[in-house]
Amino acid sequence: MSVPQEKNDRELLRRYHHQGDVEARQRLIEQYLPLVRSLARRYSYRGEQLEDLVQVGCIGLIKAIDRFDVDRGVELTTYATPNIIGEIKRHFRDKGWAVRVPRGLQELNVRLSKLMEELTIQLERSPTIAELAKAADVEEEEVLEALETGQAYATLSLSAPSGGGEDGDDLDPLESLGEIEKEYEVSEDRAVLAPGWKVLDERERRILELRFFEGLTQSQIAQQVGISQMHVSRLIRRSLEKIREEIAVDASDLHPNA
Amino acid sequence: MSEAIILTVPYERPYQGVVRLVLGGLAARLDLPYETLEDVQLAVETILANEAYAVGEEVSLEVHIDGEFLAIAVGPLESGALTADLETADDEAGGVGLGLLLAATMGEHEVEARDGRGWLRMRKPLATGEATA
Numbered sequence: 021m022s023v024p025q026e027k028n029d030r031e032l033l034r035r036y037h038h039q040g041d042v043e044a045r046q047r048l049i050e051q052y053l054p055l056v057r058s059l060a061r062r063y064s065y066r067g068e069q070l071e072d073l074v075q076v077g078c079i080g081l082i083k084a085i086d087r088f089d090v091d092r093g094v095e096l097t098t099y100a101t102p103n104i105i106g107e108i109k110r111h112f113r114d115k116g117w118a119v120r121v122p123r124g125l126q127e128l129n130v131r132l133s134k135l136m137e138e139l140t141i142q143l144e145r146s147p148t149i150a151e152l153a154k155a156a157d158v159e160e161e162e163v164l165e166a167l168e169t170g171q172a173y174a175t176l177s178l179s180a181p182s183g184g185g186e187d188g189d190d191l192d193p194l195e196s197l198g199e200i201e202k203e204y205e206v207s208e209d210r211a212v213l214a215p216g217w218k219v220l221d222e223r224e225r226r227i228l229e230l231r232f233f234e235g236l237t238q239s240q241i242a243q244q245v246g247i248s249q250m251h252v253s254r255l256i257r258r259s260l261e262k263i264r265e266e267i268a269v270d271a272s273d274l275h276p277n278a
Numbered sequence: 279m280s281e282a283i284i285l286t287v288p289y290e291r292p293y294q295g296v297v298r299l300v301l302g303g304l305a306a307r308l309d310l311p312y313e314t315l316e317d318v319q320l321a322v323e324t325i326l327a328n329e330a331y332a333v334g335e336e337v338s339l340e341v342h343i344d345g346e347f348l349a350i351a352v353g354p355l356e357s358g359a360l361t362a363d364l365e366t367a368d369d370e371a372g373g374v375g376l377g378l379l380l381a382a383t384m385g386e387h388e389v390e391a392r393d394g395r396g397w398l399r400m401r402k403p404l405a406t407g408e409a410t411a
Contacts, residue, residue, distance in 0.1 A: 136312065146311035149302065164302040167312075168295060216372020232374050232382045238313050253316050260324070260379070263372040 029096045037090050048085050049078065052100060056081050059104050062268065063112070073108055080107030105265070128166035131156055133250040140239050140249060170250065216263030224259040231256055286338040294326050297339060308343060310404070317383040318350065318402065324379055325352050325398060330359040333395055348402045350384070357396025361389050 029051075035044035053074075060073035084103035088096060135155045139147035153160045217225060227245060230236045231252075238256070242249040285300050287293040298319050305315035322339065325331060333356045342349040360376075364387075368375040380387040384400040391397075 146313035148309045148311055149306035149315070150309060152312065160306045161303075164299060164306065167302065168299055214369040214371075214373035216374075220373075228374060232378050235382065238316060249313070257320065260320075260374060263374065264327075267372045 030090065033085070033088055033090050033096065036085070037088070045085060048096070049081060052081055052096070053078070055097065055100065056104055059101065060108060062265070063108050073111070076111045077104045077108050080104035083107070125166050125169045128156065128158065128162060129170045132163065132166055133170075133248050136249055137242075140242075146237075146239055146249070170254070216266045219262050219266045220259050224255055224262070227252060227255050228259050283341040284338060285341075286336050288335055289326070289329075289332040289337045291327070294323055297322060297326065300339075301341075304341060310348075314348075314402070314404070318348065321380055321383040321400060322350065322352060324376065325355070325360075328359075328363075331355040346404060348404055349399070350402075351390070351397050351399045353390075353392065353397030354395030355389075355398060357389050357391065360396055360398060364389065 029048065032044040032048050032051075035041040036048070056077040057070075057074050060070060060077045063073055080103040081100055084096070084100035087103075088099055132152055135152055136147060139151055139155060143151070147155075149160050149163050153163045156163065220228070223245070227241055230241045230244065231238070236244070238249045238252045242252045245252065247255075283300075283304060285297065287296055301319050301322065302315060304310075305312075305318070326337065333354050337355070338353060340351040363371070363376040364380075365377070366375050368378050377387075380400060384402045386401040388399050389396050390399050
């Protein structure tokens with residue numbers, strides 16, 4: 021952010037917080053609307069209208085402006101960005117997948133996860149769609165649809181803490197059986213170097229390490245970590261999305277009006 | 279066997295689901311293991327999710343199967359941004375760079391110029407007898 025812009029923000033924030041000037045508050049909201057829109061756009065593919073998400077993001081922006089401590093040496097952009105993203109994520113989390121995904125498909129998704137485990141052991145390889153359909157006694161199209169809803173859920177649940185019950189743990193009891201036993205030194209070292217790595221928890225780092233740096237397949241990771249292959253898939257996608265978001269937030273901090 | 283499937287969709291996030299479903303249908307048709315499907319979907323989604331690669335309103339996916347390989351070309355794309363990301367070190371990319379992700383999920387990949395636009399060509403080896411259609 022440019023120095024004049026920063027000074028202008030501080031002046032408006034002072035006028036609002038110290039003198040109760042609501043017009044200054046309104047000007048700040050208008051000034052930061054492009055930032056809200058830019059952040060909202062990243063989430064608009066999840067089935068929500070962009071304008072609705074902009075409205076939700078604006079609530080985060082207003083909260084940030086209202087709670088901002090003028091005497092602290094932090095820029096409004098730095099403070100507002102996580103507030104806006106947090107409000108949008110909360111919006112999705114509150115809605116959950118039950119809103120849009122039919123219960124039958126949710127249940128089939130859970131069944132497929134278990135069948136995937138059983139068939140992988142039985143066949144000593146990842147099953148095909150046809151094999152899954154046969155085992156679940158459904159059509160191949162239904163398998164594809166259920167797997168797709170699983171992806172939709174994975175995307176919606178980005179904000180959920182891993183292992184916290186919102187990312188599918190509660191849907192798949194098999195996934196809670198194992199524990200990660202390997203050491204984490206390598207992935208911890210990587211966290212020092214790679215900014216995105218820092219937003220991941222230990223399990224997520226370990227899984228990315230195994231998949232991308234050690235070349236293990238999802239089944240092999242599932243076996244090693246003690247969770248289902250489907251959950252490994254969800255965690256990989258979620259971790260990569262978290263890294264992308266972290267990198268994008270860093271970029272937004274540098275270019276708030278982009 | 280050699281088959282080609284071409285899909286063109288608007289370069290918008292909601293259409294990623296359509297692409298995933300088409301790839302899923304293809305995997306079912308070819309009897310590919312679920313893991314192979316997952317790899318392909320992740321690679322393609324990663325490209326389609328990045329708005330910086332969009333050069334027009336639409337993006338096409340060309341899939342060729344020749345028995346031993348699954349070849350996928352995605353384009354047209356902004357080759358400058360794509361090439362830059364492929365060359366960015368993993369640490370700078372947040373931990374997993376685009377090149378590493380594509381290498382792990384698809385194997386061979388390169389940016390090809392077609393009519394002045396970039397196309398990402400990826401080639402995934404299939405296990406012996408993996409494609410049975």
